[in-house]
Amino acid sequence: MLRLSDAYQVKEEEPRLDLAVVVLNINPGNNKELLDDCQILADFSAYSDRVRTYAKDMELRDAVEWAVTECIEEGILEGFLRKNRAEAIEMSIFEYDEEKHMRQVREEGKREAEERTSRLFEKLLEQGRSEDLERAAKNADYRKKLFEEFGL
Secondary structure, three states, X not given: OEEHHHHOOOOOOOOOOOOEEOOOOOOOOOXXXXXXXXXXXXXXXXXXXXXXXXXXXXXXXXXXXXXXHHHHHHOOOHHHHHHOHHHHHHHHHHHHHXXXXXXXXXXXXXXXXXXXXHHHHHHHHHOOOHHHHHHHHHOHHHHHHHHHHHOO
């Protein structure tokens, strides 16, 4: 569950405004019962999966257009895609680019965290603090304390 209040800079025990959202994975192989009960959601899942698959081997716009054409031919979101083809293509490109960007941001964050942790471990080794190194490897709170100590 995601909460809007988790993003607030000033944390309150009882926020005056909050929004809680349950996020469900509708990618193929997930939440089968939900997809069986909601054909539109199942169709959207199939469409999105095709876009992701085709985008691995071709330009994004071509992948989206191919997926739209194929889905129309196969009766997947057919009415919606026929009526709103241009808008669906533009939104799919935007959403896919945003998803790709967020994935890149997360990967960059992981890389930075790994580099930061490596620098901490190097400093501990340089100072002969092997017990602190072992403890930091196992305990995130202790690692955080050491990051502060070393200004990392």
